[in-house]
Amino acid sequence: MFGLAVRSLRHRTGGFVASFLSMFLGATVVMAFAALLDTAGGSGVDDVSEETLTTMALVVGGWGLVIVLFAVISTMTLSVRQRAGEMALLKSIGATPFQVGRMIVGEAAAVAVVAAALAILPAMGAGRLLLELLQNTDQVAEGISYGFGTAALSIGLGVTFLAAVSGAIVTARRATKQRAKEAMTAVTVEQARMSRKRVIAAIAFLAIGLNCAILTVALFDDKGIDAMQTAGQASIWFSIGLALFAPVLVRAVTAVLAGPLRLLGGISGYLAVENVRRRTQHMAGALMPIILFTGIATGTLYMQSIENAAPPAAGSSIPADEAQAIETLNFVVVGMLSVFAAILVINTLVAATTYRRREFGQQRLAGSTPPQVLSMVGMEGVVLAAAGVLFGSIGSIVTVFPYSLARTGELLPDTTIGIYVGIVSTAAVLTLASCLGAARKAIRVPAVQAVAV
């Protein structure tokens, strides 16, 4: 089966681009930060520098594991779902679910090894830049020399491989649980309800986020940057909770937008509404990364912006130099999250749209002009972007408001709206560009060919 995995990889490189990209970027970031551990272990490193270096490496490494895991599950699930027919074929010629699962895990493992190996060189450079940045901002002593060794390699390769394989195992379990027949029909008939497990998990994440928000106000009022300990997490947990509720949210937003879309969008609006209603599961998959991106980026960046504008607090237990390290960390984590969220948004939407090639063909044969198809896809994108931005913003509130309250005594932060506008337009542009770009490509094929099975 591993041989099959390798052959399968060689023949459909395109399907693995997103998985590869997220593993490669993840490996680069994790390895670059893990190099800080090697640097910290070098000779002549003072205690403060060592602590800064170690904290950074562990925090980013931990988040890296979570993010790469999530990205791998998401991208692999899509590539497997698109090959439902092939999986069904394998089963019909006698492959057991275990063998199919081993093929999926084998593919992921092979991609992970290549991605991590290719990440070594860029990670060495990135780690050096990182150290220079820390030294230039006086967070780490000047004299310390850069190290890239066992820690960087073992953590970088280990985290990537672990995330890829566990992501693939989750994917394989999902894929093989489906019967062949279901795999073929899953696209048209989808169960509208969320599983119990998912609802419980979503509520738990929302509760943790809310708890962090309350703690921020209750424990860290006037304690300065200490409040970040809880405030920073609040939007992350809350956004994850909201993202898990994505199918419900898609339905809610569609219900609100259905009227205006039909009124303003004509036939394309009408079709967009019907499609979104019938495909909540698909839409939810694309909505999740948009919510996470908007929620976490807005929450973290505004938290930092409030901090930078606020007067120093008397009750803070964190010295100024450490505060700066935290700022750097905040930006790194947000930057990393944003890049991954962008990959996921693009990958999910492009894959989902390309997958609809046949449906677009059928629609064109029924009399849709290409502009009608595109405007339908565009309006679906508008629903997605609107829902993602709306609930992402709600997700960020649990960080922004409590932090502002704790730091300045005001609920609404007195900082620029520019960051928010930037985040929202990035989310909207990513969503629409991915949908429309993929749809344009999908309808370039003659309709008769597109519907041929």
Added chain:
Amino acid sequence: MPEHDITSAAEALRLVQVSKTYGTGDNPVRALDDVSLSLAAGTFTAIMGPSGSGKSTFLQCAAGLDQPTAGRVFIDGAELTGGSETALTKFRRQRIGFIFQQFNLLPTLTVLQNVTLPLRLAGKRADRKRAIAILERVGLGDRIGHRPAELSGGQQQRVAIARALVTNPSAIFADEPTGALDSRSARTVLSLLAEAVREFGQTVVMVTHDPVAASYADSVIFLADGRIAGSLDRPTAETVAERMTHLGDAVTLRPAVGE
């Protein structure tokens, strides 16, 4: 529908020296070779031929789904001219109805929504009453709220027939409409097509390789190697099958002659 009256000699479809060549360079494939024909409005014509005879290419060129390499195509007197995909689509949805082997209904829409879709796409009022009347006519009056996935193949194909009829097109093109159906559903579908011609004066052009399906038509036109190889009026399954057998002979003999 006076303009489609059976007694009028109006022409629904006319092909003038239509050719279609695939591929370029040393090895071009001539899928359609100088085909000319004229079909009167209110007729049911079957296009038959062995695999690779150009049946599908014929349908695609005649119905404006593909551009012929040479020649002209007229639907109800209007010429199909090369233009943007948008212009071609508008031409098609005004004058042509389609029925495909794989039904090609939109999975997210209900039966009724699928049937009114061509009207809506053309910016016309979605005439629910008319759509429901046609759906009742094809025996699906009680299924209008179902999705295609909840219907059998035969039922889906009847929805497709209703969808093709709803715009009252100049011609309906059917591409192997019974190819994916069991024989009982196939008979129902073919009878409905024949009724559309006899009772509503519709023009139906059906590509098929099944002699039984062809026997429902008023006449059969045979294609071989991209050329018209004869025709047959008032066909029966037996006469069609016999002609097909000899067409097959001709095709297998041809390379030997060429050598």
